[in-house]
Amino acid sequence: MMSATSPENYDLLNKQVQEVAADCHQLPERYIRKEDEEYGSHTNAVESSSTITSPEVPVIDVSLLNSSPLELAKLKFAVGSCGCFQAINHGIEGSFLEKVREISRLFFRSSVEEKKKCLRADDDIEGYGNDMVLSDQQTIDWNDRLYLTALPKHQQRLQFWPQNPSHFREVLDEYSSKIELINEVVLKALARSLNLEENCFLNQYGTNSSMSARFNYYPPCEWPDKVLGVKPHADGSAITVLLQDKEVEGLQILKDDQWVGVPIVRDALTINVGDQMEIMSNGIFKSPVHRVLINSENERMTVAMFCMPQTEKDIGPEDDLISDETPRLYKNVTFTLDFFFKNYQQGRRAIDACKI
Numbered sequence: 040m041m042s043a044t045s046p047e048n049y050d051l052l053n054k055q056v057q058e059v060a061a062d063c064h065q066l067p068e069r070y071i072r073k074e075d076e077e078y079g080s081h082t083n084a085v086e087s088s089s090t091i092t093s094p095e096v097p098v099i100d101v102s103l104l105n106s107s108p109l110e111l112a113k114l115k116f117a118v119g120s121c122g123c124f125q126a127i128n129h130g131i132e133g134s135f136l137e138k139v140r141e142i143s144r145l146f147f148r149s150s151v152e153e154k155k156k157c158l159r160a161d162d163d164i165e166g167y168g169n170d171m172v173l174s175d176q177q178t179i180d181w182n183d184r185l186y187l188t189a190l191p192k193h194q195q196r197l198q199f200w201p202q203n204p205s206h207f208r209e210v211l212d213e214y215s216s217k218i219e220l221i222n223e224v225v226l227k228a229l230a231r232s233l234n235l236e237e238n239c240f241l242n243q244y245g246t247n248s249s250m251s252a253r254f255n256y257y258p259p260c261e262w263p264d265k266v267l268g269v270k271p272h273a274d275g276s277a278i279t280v281l282l283q284d285k286e287v288e289g290l291q292i293l294k295d296d297q298w299v300g301v302p303i304v305r306d307a308l309t310i311n312v313g314d315q316m317e318i319m320s321n322g323i324f325k326s327p328v329h330r331v332l333i334n335s336e337n338e339r340m341t342v343a344m345f346c347m348p349q350t351e352k353d354i355g356p357e358d359d360l361i362s363d364e365t366p367r368l369y370k371n372v373t374f375t376l377d378f379f380f381k382n383y384q385q386g387r388r389a390i391d392a393c394k395i
């Protein structure tokens with residue numbers, strides 16, 4: 040068994056998955072999944088890569104959320120059951136979504152030297168790199184990512200932003216502004232669906248709400264059953280807006296102890312609730328555990344935008360949701376990245392540490 044400091048391991052951990060995949064005759068041990076480490080494994084989760092589609096992940100017309108009580112009820116049901124929905128008519132043109140996919144593709148297809156200009160530090164999440172390694176035993180996800188703070192703008196760390204393609208920054212800035220509008224519409228609708236004042240969740244965000252972008256690249260793998268693109272986790276955001284690959288599926292959510300495939304819906308954005316929304320809604324909305332499967336033939340690229348309260352802002356269940364019948368389930372907490380990742384890499388859910 041290699042140790043973290045052995046030359047082989049050092050070499051491996053310094054390689055991005057894309058490099059490992061390009062020169063892979065045998066799957067390195069560090070990538071081989073160990074099911075007993077994966078949360079979701081203590082459940083009876085059925086191992087299946089089959090895609091159970093509708094009606095598991097409802098399609099919601101965002102443009103109707105202000106006017107249609109029926110659409111609002113559908114939204115409430117979706118986030119209260121699987122914690123996830125496919126947003127259509129969200130206000131972003133399909134052609135713009137293509138531009139976002141394009142900057143991702145151009146970045147991941149640029150040379151190793153070019154990408155390494157954005158390389159993250161070993162102990163930092165921001166920048167380009169593979170799974171952050173926090174322990175010797177940790178299985179590494181079959182995924183390279185570029186993680187960037189998108190908002191607030193004064194917190195952007197531009198040294199990690201690709202210079203190539205040259206329009207990368209312009210497109211990501213524009214995309215973040217558009218996602219901010221969707222975040223606002225969805226958060227207001229979520230509040231109204233619970234008969235709360237519509238700004239209550241946004242007020243918990245504070246004045247400088249944050250957004251991070253995670254560009255995911257999953258190379259194909261000859262041993263798709265032995266690796267995971269992303270191990271089971273729930274997001275630490277309030278909501279996550281995911282732009283899926285145009286053709287290649289892989290995302291699954293855990294629903295009623297079954298892994299359910301999240302299909303690709305043309306021009307839709309896949310939105311899931313994160314831990315901070317589960318807390319603010321006192322557990323009514325569910326932050327779903329999800330994972331990513333790999334396939335042997337096709338690469339897959341996605342872009343996740345994590346929308347959340349301003350850094351260091353504490354959040355908690357809305358007072359109006361707490362009663363004798365529905366007691367407070369979570370403490371008030373400050374959901375920092377550090378707190379989230381320490382739990383995540385040890386196979387625990389951060390939200391469990393917030394329970395009363």
Ligand SMILES: O=C(O)CCC(=O)C(=O)O
Nearest residue numbers: 253255269290331341343
């Ligand atoms: O790529 C995907 O389908 C999901 C990625 C994801 O869960 C994440 O980045 O948190």
Ligand SMILES: [Fe+2]
Nearest residue numbers: 272273274329
């Ligand atoms: Fe996620």
